[in-house]
Amino acid sequence: MREELIALLKELEEKDLEERAKGLPTSVRMRSITPDVGLFLNIMAKTSKAVNLLEIGTSTGYSTIWLALAAKENNGKITTLENDSRKVKMATEHIRRANLEDIVTIIEGDAKATIKSFDQEFDFVFIDAEKEDYIEYFDLVFPKLKVGGIIIADNVVSHSDSLKVYVDYVRANQNTQSVLIPVGRGEELTLKIR
Ligand SMILES: C[S@@+](CC[C@H](N)C(=O)[O-])C[C@H]1O[C@@H](n2cnc3c(N)ncnc32)[C@H](O)[C@@H]1O
DSSP states (O other), X not given: OOHHHHHHHHHHHHHHHHHHHHTOOTTTSOOOOOXXXXXXXXXXXXXXXXXXXXXXXXXXXXXXXXXXXHXXXXXXXXEEEEOOHHHHXXXXXXXXXXXXXXXXXXXXSOHHHHHHHOOSOEEEEEEOSOGGGHHHHHHHHGXXXXXXXXXEESOTTTTHHHHHXXXXXXXXXXXXXXXXXXXXXXXXXXXXXX
């Protein structure tokens, strides 16, 4: 990885930690994934050779950078969804600094409405928005996910109380195989098998 890119990721990681330590409200915080999850997403996207990636919950683009780096290696692209215009501005700047503008499309607006408007298929989806919406996101993206595609959902350990219903739901689906990956705040990895 280029030195400037490592420095940018480090800068974003430090800012996220600082905001958490200050106890800023979630509406203003970056709420980034942890660095090990960034690496996990990057490895999963590369090994699955994903070319049409979707991220639900961009925030300031930290996880987007990890995913976009994999998409770039796969000759693919990533679409990422965010409804907070202040965060869209910050993410746009971070993606520019990472030199990944050609790989990333940020769509501002409500993710549910945006997903409904898509007529393309995806092969890799990362869900990282509000926990109460996870099942709705799953239902919206699953028909647009290729067989063999994967959905990764963040926070299933850190928010196990509120996300148990999501984990139970995806595991009960006859068309999936799904497992908890205990990295970072807990990632539920769901494969579409048919
Ligand atoms: C946990 S943060 C995402 C962190 C980001 N994935 C990262 O690791 O750098 C969740 C984001 O989802 C956004 N969000 C929540 N509900 C949304 C919705 N309905 N449509 C679009 N974005 C939404 C929030 O504004 C917030 O920025």
